[in-house]
Amino acid sequence: MASFDQARSTAAAQPALPAEPLPLHQATGCVLAGALHAQLDVPHAATSAMDGWALGTPTPALHQQNQPHSHDRQSHPAPSWRARPDGAGGPGTLLAPLAEGEAVGVVTGSPVPAGTVSVLRSERAQLQDGTLYAAEQTPDLEPGRNIRPVAVEAAAGDLILPAGERLTAAGAAAAAVAGYDTVQVIPRPRVRLILTGSEVITSGLPGPGEVRDVFGLALPPMLQEAGAQVEDVHRIQDDPAALRALIDQQPAPDLIITTGGTAASRADTLRPVLAELDAEILVSHVDMRPGHPALLARIPGADRTRPGTYILGLPGNPLAGFAALTVLGLPLIIALGGRRPPEPLQAQAAGEVSGAPRRGRGGVRLVPARLSAGVGGPVVHLSEHTQAHMMRGLAQAEIFAVVPAEGLAAGDPTECLEVLGRSDVRSPMPHSGPPRRS
Ligand SMILES: Nc1nc2c(c(=O)[nH]1)N[C@H]1C(S)=C(S)[C@@H](COP(=O)(O)OP(=O)(O)OC[C@H]3O[C@@H](n4cnc5c(N)ncnc54)[C@H](O)[C@@H]3O)O[C@H]1N2
Ligand code: MOO
DSSP states (O other): OBOHHHHHHHHHTSOOOOOEEEEHHHHTTSEESSOEEOSSOBSSSOEESSSEEEEOSOBOOOOTTTOSSOSSTTTSOOOEEEEESOOOSSTTOOOOOOOTTEEEEEOTTOBOOTTOOEEEEGGGEEEETTEEEEOTTOGGGSTTTTEEOTTSSBOTTOEEEOTTSBOOHHHHHHHHHTTOSEEEEEOOOEEEEEEEOTTEESSSOOOTTOEEOSHHHHHHHHHHHHTOEEEEEEEEOSOHHHHHHHHHOSSOOSEEEEESOOSSSTTOOHHHHHHHTTOEEEESOBSEESOTTOEEEEEOOTTSSSOOEEEEEEOSSHHHHHHHIIIIIHHHHHHHTTOOOOOOEEEEESSOBOOOSSTTOOOEEEEEEEEEEETTEEEEEEOSOOSTTOOHHHHTOSEEEEEOTTOBOTTOEEEEEEOSSOTTTOOOOOOSSSOOOO
16 A cells, blocks of 8 residues: 555656657647757748838939829938839749839738848838839838848747747747647657446436446546547446456557456456556555555556556546546656646645544545635635545535645645646636745
């Protein structure tokens, strides 16, 4: 039996998966195994920042009678250009070089033709009989104005993102701009889910000896949020041969998560099957309630170049299974993905909480709870209906409160573990005064 802290530190201590190249759309959310450097100058060509006209060197103004814009034509003749008819139809149009005195229409993003001095915005330009005039006193005539220079964002070879960072959605887009199609990342652990239980049904009202499934619905989004990728989901009866075949099925995933069958009755198949497969048991039971039969094991890979397959056995009692996922599964997935664990979150107990149910039996209690804002930071309010076989308390909870064996007094600092699968409904953790994070 591992203590609560031993169990989670064993899970957190597992080495990261080997890095591999992944297409950018699959790499988002993964940790970069190497730094990203620009593969080219960004932008790789000088382009217009405005819709308007690429201006060559101007022709001194000759048309003083008909110039638009000019209020003081005699003393300040406005410059003008011959407007070329072949303007850009879109940002992809490549334009021939500008001769002296020429202007050509461009759009935002157009590569500016050779010979461009600046870009005049369309709203500051006037075209009359094939001659282009600029509004008076426009800054658009300053050399370089409204032109995005080559490499202004990055020169080829510049560092775009360092190794060790998680690739965000914006980071993936920046990598694409910097010329990448694939990047070297630590992949999300690939997960096979095996849901056991001859009594488990997936729809309708359960009859005698039947129970509605909780894991098939809730585990995939929880695992996705934890940073894993669920590859395949299987449902089997309490049948050791079927379980063994699925654990053995190739190609092996990084992590197999089973539900049910972790205890020691005749219907409980996981431990005998793992013994047959010579699995290395990393955590056999955890000194916590609920979830104490949770198990973590590893089957070495056939070719020894891979770290093998981890097996996480979640107890079948619904709340016990989700507690075990939070305590063992989440730190394991974070470690395999090469990520940093989240900052621990602490809140204050709202009132007295009893600890281990039986004297002499240590261990922690994990109690579904909500948080409210208090003067000194968030305050923990335990849910009702939080026995191992129940879901009702967890359905309303934001966190699991970790209650030590000796219990809690009102105001005691309480470790909180976020309940997975709430990213669509999460509001900021309530606090007034400084949030307490240890
Ligand atoms: N003699 C003992 N009995 C039990 C012990 C023990 O130490 N000695 N431990 C208890 C604890 S604690 C737990 S937790 C459970 C663990 O059970 P298993 O992991 O072996 O799970 P099952 O026996 O298959 O099922 C337990 C319970 O959960 C229900 N279940 C299973 N799968 C689902 C599902 N997908 N959706 C909803 N409910 C599910 C199942 O019907 C049972 O009611 O063992 C205790 N017993
Ligand atoms: O681990 Mo069991 O969940 O205490 O019922």
